[in-house]
Amino acid sequence: MSGPVWLVSYPKSGNTWLRLLLANLLCRRSDPQDINDIGLATLSLVTRQVAEELxxxxxxxxxxxxxxxxxxxxxxxxxREAADLDVFIKLHEAYCHLANGSPVLGRPARAAVYILRDPRDVAVSLAFHTGLPIGRVVEQMLSGSTRMGGNxxxxEQLSQPLLDWSSHVRSWTAQRDVPVHVLRYEDLRADTAGFFGRAATFLGLEATPDELARAVxxxxxxxxxxxxxxxxxxxRRLESTAPFFRAGRVGSWRDALTPDQASAIEAAHGAVMAEFGYL
Amino acid sequence: MYYSICGLSVAATLNLPGGLAVPPVPDPDVSVSIGEIPDDPNTPDYVGTAWRLVGRRFYLEVPGVVRLMVHDGREIVAQPLSAVTETDIAPFILSTGFAAILHQRRLLALHAATVAWKGQAITLCGPTGAGKSTLSAALCQAGADFVGDDIAAIRTDGPDGTPVVWPDGRQHRLWADAIEHLTLAERQGAPIRSHMRKFHVAPSSPVERAGDACPLAAVILLRTRENTLPPGPPGIERLALADAASLLRREVYRPSLARCMGHDPLLFLQIAALLDRVPVFRLERTRGLEHLDASATLVLDAMTRAG
Structure with a gap:
């Protein structure tokens, strides 16, 4: 099986980790992959320089x-590049449409994995990543006009819509253009081999239990x-106030968010949070 | 209107903002016009991402903005799509349109800004967003003359073999923050496109005669320091010949176009001829304006030491 695969998440929800799991699984080496030079066929659809070259x-x-x-x-x-191999494409954007109704992303990938994380933990992680105050990050996660990249x-990246957190989740889980496997970051942390194994199976990647264990x-x-x-x-961004791989903890929002910030997220995103077991 | 662009005389039926206007010439090298571009019935030789090659014709479509047809190194036809203005399509003609013209003519063109220091050209190469224009404007403030903003058309086939750079006929194109940093607001012109915070800025000291080439004394490759390193002052080093050859190949303007047009083998020879006479330096800096003056000083020091 070959063709492009979309690895999708709201920022700071485990996308890079998933990509490293895939790289370690597919490269079948005894040493771990170099985080700065992974041996996985990837292509960016949003990097300005790549877009200009093409x-x-x-x-x-x-x-x-x-x-x-x-x-x-x-x-x-x-x-074209994925004619005879899997090409993995990392995406953070919401699934949106052009004015004529066709998807911004164009021809659907052969499959997508959507990884989501408790939005309260996302807010904490995103604040360290962007160097912005948590309050500002919470506002962005509540605003339907939030975007990444720009002009x-x-x-370095083209402008992409993130929407608000709930709309981001729904845009991917409700679309019917591409088969999508939904994966919770928290499940991946709790039972990495089990949940990563299921995602790999969904993508048609063959792996023995030993190979999965090695990748994990x-x-x-x-x-x-x-x-x-x-x-x-x-x-890692220059403005980050912590390492990229900071803590990866589940539930760190309890120490980092004020009660007002937590309840603002819960009030705005309660329905989707409940649907995915976060409330 | 007549312009001089990359050493070519150009007759255009539309205004090319930022282009260097010249008196009429009898038999211009390139014509630029607005017109309908019919579908080409012939089978393409190459289909790229939103562009294609059919024989000696290059077609580009920027959805909702413009279609371009560039023929045989001599002709550019632009068809505005939807409600865009001529001003909106000029930047696409001057960039991708002229990239096709230059490769069709088998000329060596680097993605680079160029200034002249005591009559000797310094070409600053780097991808879009690397800071070529900003550094060239800083060098001009330090006393250099402005030669070109984005394309360095270089010929190595002159009588004494010295590579020469032809002005691209453009003005500086600078972001608002760079204009403010360099206090160039007085010379700020129109935005490149109406939505952009990047503007034409008239150079105070363009190389006087637009058609004249300038002998090339140094090539500088601009590199952004890796995120894995802490920010700090810039550094410059002269590259060994073998490194320079492979790195310079990547600085060709629109390299995939050159490859698909079969220009690569000749480019290899053109770059070798350039490297035979011209030193190449690598300037590594942190993104942003903080160390701009230090970068300009390093470039001028390297020029002085290279003799």
């Missing part, structure tokens, strides 16, 4: 809507933290 157009010249309209052509390129000189061991949080301490991590 489309030949300086994407700074494009408005947000015009950027959205070149996205389907980039996905076609992913299908300023420091934006090689992607253990302590190993990722060890590598980041030693060599740093490319995806």
């Amino acid at each position: 489309t030949l157009v300086d994407t700074f010249l494009l408005t947000r809507d015009e950027c959205d309209r070149i996205r389907p052509a980039l996905m076609e390129e992913a299908w 300023k000189p420091h934006h 061991r090689q992607s253990d949080f302590s190993e990722l933290q060890r590598q980041e301490t030693e060599k740093g991590f490319r995806e």
